[in-house]
Amino acid sequence: MTKDPTFNSAMAATYEKNSRISVPTYDALFAMVQSYYRLQLGEQAASLLVIGAGTGNELSAWGPSNPTWTFTGVDPSEEMLKIAKYKVVELGFESRVSLIHGTIDDLPQSDSKFDAASCILVLHFINDIQEKLNLLVSIKNKLKSGAPFVLVSAYGDRDNSELQDRMQIWKSFWVEGGRELSETDEMISHALAKLSFLPETQIEGLLAEAGFTKITRFYSTGIMAGWMCHAE
Structure with a gap:
């Protein structure tokens, strides 16, 4: 458990x-993704x-109500993983969760593969297209044949x-959420400069090239979209 849960709880709340x-x-x-995983x-x-x-958030959304699922979570931010660890301890399913500080390349070597995977709100922080593809290929190679994968x-x-x-x-979402108009203008300019946008067809092309099939967009809101697919 984290040494400073109050601090981490404040970070998590923000x-x-x-x-x-x-x-x-x-x-x-998360509820939609859970429904799809359960069906598959x-x-x-x-x-x-x-x-x-x-x-x-994926862990706390899917862990408590799916007692036969185990989770391996990977993230390069140690501070964020401390919050994740605190959550799963509080919810009482830490024995089913393994958290790894790093990237997918830091996963322990194993002959066993995963039954499902998610990559939610990550890909747009990777600028290089080849690096995006490399990540998707690495995910596909960690999955069993036919395993469902969700990308947002x-x-x-x-x-x-x-x-x-x-x-x-x-x-408009941010203005409604209480941000000043001038602040949101600056934030949008920053987002356009920082986030890596690809057209939908190109994202679907990367998924196909990485070895995923049955690629279907199931979700869209604001500037985000989500696709469900399966490892070959």
Whole structure:
């Protein structure tokens, strides 16, 4: 358990508040993914790989109500993983969770593969297209054949006005959430400079190239979209 749960709880509260402003259907997203996993995995025991586990929102959304699932969460932020660890301890299923500080390359070598995986709100922080593909290939190689995979990322064509229009919709979420208008203008400029946007067709192409099939967009809100697919 973390040494300073009050501090980490405050960090988590800020992070999660902002996540729910940025993605108003944040909690519904996790519920949708859980429903899909349950249909695909049935009642069997299953191992899930969570790329970008962060503060443990996937874990706290899926862990308590799925007692036969085990989780391996990976994240490069040690501080965020401390929050995730605190959450799973508080919820009482820490024996089913392994948290790894680092990237997918830091996973222990093993002959066994995962039954499902997620990569939610991570891909748009990777700028290089080859690095994006490498991550998706690495995830696919960690999965059993036919295993479900969920990807959620910012998307869009920077040269298309459609993305600019969606950025304005995203801006309205923040204004409604209490941010000053001038602050949101600056934030949008920062997001456009920092986040790596790819058109939907290119993201689907990367998934296919990485070895995923049955690629289907199931989710869209603001500047984010989500795809469900399966490892070959």
